Amino acid sequence: MSIITFTLNGSQVSVDAPPMTRLLDLLREHLHLTGTKEGCGEGECGSCSVLVDGELVNSCLVPSLQIQGATVTTIEGLGEQTHLHPIQQCFLEKGGAQCGICTPGMILATHHLLEKHPAPTLDEIREGLSGNLCRCTGYMRIFEAVQQTAKLAEAGK
Amino acid sequence: MAPKEPIVGAPALRYEGEAKVLGRAKYIDDLHFPQMIHGATVRSKFPRGRITAIRYGEGVPWDEFTIVTWRDIPGENTIVHLLKDHPCLVEEIVNHPEEPIVLLAHPDKALLRKAVDAVTIEYEPLPAVFTIEESEAPDAPVIWNSEAGDSPNVFKTYLMEKGNVDDVWASADYIIEGEYSTGAQEQLYIENNGVIAEYTEESVTVWGSMQCPYYLHHALQLAFALPEEKCRVIQVETGGAFGGKEDYPSVIGCHAALLAMKSGRPVKMVYDRLEDMAATTKRHPSRTRHRTAVSKDGRLLGGEIEFAIDGGAYVTLSPVVLSRGTIHAAGPYNWPNLRIRAKAVATNCPPHGAFRGFGAPQSIFGLERHMDLIAKTVGITPEELRRRNFLQPGGSTATGQLIKDPIDLNGMLTRALEESGYHAKRAEFTKTNPTSPIKRGIGFATFMHGAGFTGSGERRLNSLVAIEIDDEGSPEILVSSTEFGQGTNTILCQVAAQTLHIPYKNVRIAQPDTHRVPNSGPTVASRTAMIVGKLVEDASHNLLTCMRASGLLEETYTPEQFCHAALAYKQKHGELRATARYQAPGDIFWDDDKYRGDAYPAYAWAVYVAEVEVDTRTYMAEVKNFWALQEVGKVLNPVLAKGQVEGGVAQGIGYAIYEKCVWKDGVMANNQMTNYIMPTSADLPPIHVLFEEVPSIHGPFGAKGIGELPMDGPAPAILNAIEEATGVCFNHCPLLPEDIFDKLANPTSISADSSQLQPAVAGPVFSGTTS
Known part of the structure; x- marks a missing residue:
């Protein structure tokens, strides 16, 4: 066991866990943040996506020792019941979430995409989200949600 | 007064959408019960054969494990669907790769994986067939035979005839032949199959990711030889299904329940992707x-x-x-x-x-x-x-x-x-x-x-839905129809809201729990919007009729007046509940024999x-x-x-x-x-x-x-x-x-x-x- 200290959704946390514990398990089992989902366990589906120091990673492939001192953002760090993050609001309105299991990862992937491309083209959206699989939507409503978020951000400037 | 804008036909926001975008919706693997342990399955690694021995290898503390075989099944060893040929656990003859033989439970997931690998199944191989062509070949080994089937290796046949096709060939200008085939397809819901089971005081409860709680409810009654009131099934948020969680939850649900019964503790069984893809159902080739x-x-x-x-x-x-x-x-x-x-x-x-x-x-x-x-x-x-x-x-x-x-x-x-x-x-x-x-x-x-x-399927299902007024005076829809992404919750609430002339956000829908919701049939066959939706509309009308007959509700009313009237009725009578049962339309006829x-x-x-x-x-x-x-x-x-x-x-x-x-x-x-x-x-x-x-x-x-x-x-x-x-x-x-x-x-x-x-x-x- 070893103490892993990092910043999680804005607060510093320390967890006593074996260093090879997957970041996914550290979040779900040690810290009880179950918004991050496991879909495949091999880095293909993106359901377990979180942001580590601003980069989008599959938390099922990251050993916890690698996040020592890092800043981690999960879906729980994005919005609140009374005040959804604009991406969450747009996913809700545009039908970007169906069964919802890929949604936390997809929303974090969108967050990452919009940081890089605040006004993404459709091709940039298709490419930017291609590491996150969704079996329900066929992605079209998700694309609309992303475009709507970008439009709102542009209008709010 | 009715809301000005129609609710049906409008893009009402997904009922459970907020919880989903916030990551707060709780799927089966997100739930944890006190004392809960984990379950796993030992499967056949060969297609067909007779089991001669099951060996539990060295290096595993077997006394710490709960071990279940078919001998532990209190009722019938079957996962009932249409017939009872599908065993819950193999007794002697294995009929396909990945067939469940032994179930194990332990608090430590990592040790559980090691234990599964340490179980060896010894067997004598039997001949097997793997394709339609191999199965129908004249010299094919008989791998399935039952009086309930049509002939050896054939589960079912249909013959459908219209007119007299034998007379057309002579007068045809063209006779065109073709052969077409399709492969298996994996549903690939992003959330794998999973359940949690609990067994206390001779009653069994299973929570799980599923489409049809009443299917599992039925399967449990047979496997455990328990009356229906002793079996309870609760659907939790389900991360995609597409048919893949229609029949399979009966398998994993019975398995987890057997482990819970024998261990005396709640048991979680959640497949990983490899197991889910290898062992669960796919589209028929x-x-x-x-x-x-x-x-x-x-x-x-x-x-x-x-x-x-x-x-x-x-x-x-x-x-x-x-x-x-x-x-x-x-x-x-x-x-x-x-x-x-x-x-x-x-x-x-x-x-x-x-x-x-x-x-x-x-x-x-x-x-x-x-x-x-x-x-x-x-x-x-x-x-x-x-x-x-x-x-x-x-x-x-x-x-x-x-x-x-x-x-x-x-x-x-x-x-x-x-x-x-x-x-x-x-x-x-x-x-x-x-x-x-x-x-x-x-x-x-x-x-x-x-x-x-x-055909006559809906008549046999005999679906029932109910609407009940809750303590806040809001109507709550009670159905076993499940949400797994398609929008069941949302559209049924829209239908009730429009019929009751109250806002969409005032309508609730209950979590499907067989102890609480009537059987509105399985969530399959493109039937929820049309069949169950119609029953929700009927039940809503029945609710209004009941409220109006009591004199508490005028012909026109505001949502607030509806709420007050509903609460007043409830106070006077104890509860306010309306139901609707499926009635076959008078102009629908079907002959099951002639198809x-x-x-x-x-x-x-x-x-x-x-x-x-x-x-x-x-x-x-x-x-x-x-x-x-x-x-x-x-x-x-x-x-x-x-x-x-x-x-x-x-x-x-x-x-x-x-x-x-x-x-x-x-x-x-x-x-x-x-x-x-x-x-x-x-x-x-x-x-x-x-x-x-x-x-x-x-x-x-x-x-x-x-x-x-x-x-x-x-x-x-x-x-x-x-x-x-x-x-x-x-x-x-x-x-x-x-x-x-x-x-x-x-x-x-x-x-x-x-x-x-x-x-x-x-x-x-x-x-x-x-x-």
Whole structure:
């Protein structure tokens, strides 16, 4: 066991866990943040996506020792019941979430995409989200949600 | 007073959407119970054989484990579906790879994995079969036989006849034959199968990811020999299903419950992706053979269709999958004479099961590919062939069902072809293809999909729904119909809100819990919007009638007055609850023996158009653009309906050109997301969704079923377009680059294939069968 200290959704946390514990398990089992989902366990589906120091990673492939001192953002760090993050609001309105299991990862992937491309083209959206699989939507409503978020951000400037 | 804006037909926000976008929705693996331990399954690693010994290897503290075998089952050793041939745990004979033999439970997941690997199953092998052809061969070993079946290795057969097809061959100008086949397809819900079970004081409770709580409820009663009130099933948020969580939760649910009973602790069983893909159900592989008599002006005179599906090792749901596939095999066309012979055969593969479309995508693939072959042979366009044979109002389907709805397939075809620029593109591609390494093509499929259970199915289900007023005076819908992404919660609340004249946000829907909700039937068969929606509408009317009869509610009222009246009624009478039970429409008749009559109360109709590119250097086919036009009755929620269609089309595109299950002696060899390829956001074309709305009397506010329809059309439309692009005929899906390479890179295989013949040389008897 070893103490892993990092910043999680804005607060510093320390967890006593074996260093090879997957970041996914550290979040779900040690810290009880179950918004991050496991879909495949091999880095293909993106359901377990979180942001580590601003980069989008599959938390099922990251050993916890690698996040020592890092800043981690999960879906729980994005919005609140009374005040959804604009991406969450747009996913809700545009039908970007169906069964919802890929949604936390997809929303974090969108967050990452919009940081890089605040006004993404459709091709940039298709490419930017291609590491996150969704079996329900066929992605079209998700694309609309992303475009709507970008439009709102542009209008709010 | 009624809300000013209509609620039905408006894009009401997804009922549980906020919890989902916040990551707060709790799926089965997110739940943790005190004292809970984990369960795992020891499975067969061979397709068929007799178990001679089970050895528990060294290096594992076996005394810490709960171990369950078939001997621990208190009731019948069966997972009941239609028959009882499917054991809960193997007693002696293994019939497929990955068949459950021993169950283990332990608090430590890592140790549990080690223990599963340490169990060795010794066995004497028995001969096995793995495909339809092997199963039906005259010298095939008998791997399944039952009095309830049709014959050795055959679970079920159907014979459907209309007119007299034997008389048409002599007068036909053309007799056109073709054989078409489809592979298995994995549902690939992103959340794997999972449950938690608890056993206390001789009663069993299972929470889980599932479509049909009452299926598992029934399975538990048999396996545990318990009365229904001692069994309880609760559906929790479900991360996708698509049919894959229709029958399988009965297996994993009974397993976890057995471990809970023996250990005395709550047991969680959640499969990982490898196990889920290897062991759980997939879409049935199929083969469709057509022999069609056609006049020289392109009218269908008669046809013989042979439809076969591979059911895997046990019956499970195969007879009903076969039934839907059989009825849909004739498509939206007028067949004066027709004979369909259908069979579901046994193989030593894990049982195939429900997947969106339920047999229809398979037989529609065969028919819509065959229609293009007929057009080519007769020398008319695919469009003209369909126009000359479309069903019209007043016509009758293959089962003899009179078309009463004012459906206009010609008009729909015109609209879909115009929206997609079909004619201009066809002309352009004909011009540019000869000089380009990238061959472009555009093709389409026309089809229909029946809503609700087949034939007398809904009558047998006898569904019941209830609406109850809660402590805040809000109506709560009580149904066993489940939400797994399609929008059940939202549309049922919309229907109740509109009927009760109160805002959408004032209506609640209960978590499906068999102790609390009545059985409104399984969430399958495109039946929720139409059948259950109608019952919710009826129950809402009954609630209003009850409130008005009590004198507490005026003819017109505000939402606040509704709430006050509801609470006043509740205070006076203790509870306020209204129900509605399914009543078969008076004009629906079905003959189960002859397979004749009104197969479904209503059909959705569709024309799907696919534009493709085939790169003759890489042999890669891509869908570049897609139009989905459908008539589904009243669209209850335009955002959700569009999402349903787009998602179904995406799965259909996967079925056509990406998703291949690779089998090796009954084992899925590519049971992981790395090498079973589903479409990503970068792979899909724009999907243009177009609706026509012809209200049906059978659904709430005129709605019909929509869920399965979009799975039916993409594969044939895409393969029709690929033939347009390449001039080469492909009759199997999925069609991957290696399959295209096989034919394009090997010209001799093309010339040897009579389906490549041009009409001028086709002659009177034309066979598209390759062998």
